[in-house]
Amino acid sequence: MSYAVYLYIIRQIFLVAILYTINYFNKTATLMDIESLRTLLEINRTRHFGKAAEELFLTQSAVSARLKKIERSLGVDLFDRQRRDIQPTPEGRRMLRHAESMIALWRKAKQDVGAAEDTQFQLAVGGIFSLWDVRLQSWSHRVHNAIPNLSLILQAYGHERLLRRMLDGVLDLIFLYEPPQLEEFLIEEIANISLIMVSRLPNQNASQALGNYIMVDWGEMHALQHARYFPDAPPPVQRISQGSIALNFMLSCGGAGYLAEKSVLPFLDNGQLYKVNDAPTIRRNAFAVYLRKNSRIELIRQALSFFNHHLHSSSKTG
DSSP states (O other): OOHHHHHHHHHHHHHHHHHHHHHHHHTTTOOOOOOHHHHHHHHHSOOOOOHHHHHOOOOOOHHHHHHHHHHHHSSHHHOOOSSOEEEEEEEHHHHHHHHHHHHHHHHHHHHHHHTTTTTTEEEEEEHHHHHHIIIIIHHHHHHHHHOTTEEEEEEEEOHHHHHHHHHHTSSSSEESSSSSOOOOEEEEEEEEEEEEEEEESSOOHHHHHHGGEEEOOOOOOHHHHHHHHHOOOHHHHHEOOOOOHHHHHHHOOOEEEEEEEHHHHHHHTTTTTEOOOOOOOEEEEEEEEETOTTTTHHHHHHHHHHHHHHHHHHHHHH
8 A cells, every 4th residue: 555545544534533523512412613612712812701702703692602502511610700800710721721722633634634635744843932933943944845745834832832732632743942751752852052141232241231131031941040140130121932032122122131142143243242251151952842652753753854954964064
């Protein structure tokens, strides 16, 4: 049996499973269709039935009816309606996590089943926000160019959400700074990132730079190292989750902070930024994490090999 025939059969099984699931929900009257789940998420986001109705182009009574339908199916209240600011109940918070995963899985299924005929593979990838700036964007371009029949789903989330989405089957491959050491995970180091303190002003020492400081989120270990190196540092003026946002903020508004050395070299060369020479370099290791039992494991390993290809070509040219 050829690989193409095998892939076609897998897709058909996947589609049948989806249709069976939908039919099951209809027959058992659980009534948790995708639109009802979207309504649930919108109520949680707006914390207001009227605003949720506006966003969904529905009447307020329709939004309320959808919520009651889910609550009847589960036999619990999902939101506390006694307060003016609607709050999810403990059961509601748990259901919201499942609703997010179910909608994401449905989107992934629709993309996989409805993919173009010349698309044979799909890979859902998630990464920490700051890693997209310094490593993952260029890697994803190399993967796309090298595997033309691959459909990529690329997403950015925080640490906990990435892990949950992978365990829920929404993501095939995630990139983190601090991977969990669990038996079901396979972990590969993909990059070593050098972070240096830079400032918009020249000739600053670390103590001066910390006076107008931008704390960039490079993970928990970076925060601990930072606290050890600068135990008497004042609270940062700004906190920014992504390196590219911090870089643009620094260039426009001033300040100092730790950024990836590779990303700031052009700005050091042209005098827009200045290295704080007495501040230590902080190194961060980045890791790829995927499930040991993932059916796309060979595709994942092929995609990860392009980190090694890039490293080899860089060492030869450098």
